[in-house]
Amino acid sequence: MSARGKARRRALDILFEAELRDEPPVGVLAERVERAEPPVNEYTATLVEGVSRHRSRIDELISTYSEGWTLDRMPAVDRNLLRAGTYELLWVTDVPEAVVISEWVHLASELSTDESPQFVNGLLARFKQLKPSLAL
Secondary structure, eight states: OOHHHHHHHHHHHHHHHHHHHTOOHHHHHHHHHHHOSSOOOHHHHHHHHHHHHHHHHHHHHHHHHSTTOOGGGSOHHHHHHHHHHHHHHHHOOSSOHHHHHHHHHHHHHHHSOTTHHHHHHHHHHHHHHHGGGOOO
């Protein structure tokens, strides 16, 4: 797994843990940075901080475009995969969109249900298509 792939996985772990603990993701990130075992990659911090900063808009987009699924009905892993993937796709400009989608779909296939990769792929691909017209 590439350094950025590992950073994505760690960001997902932090976002997931924060949700389970009902704590702000940046607080959980700060704990991990302080503990530094293993050290937190800068890109992990970028993803967690970005999701936190844009969380309301990200959740609004996911809720609007995920047909037949509310955020509450989604598995927590999928919800956080989509949050991080949506942030990276729409706000991070130095990673090709196809790479972003592929990486998050890969994590979905490793960590979630059999249906999750297709769901994550479909929603992120829709955001890629709509990106020029989305108000961010």
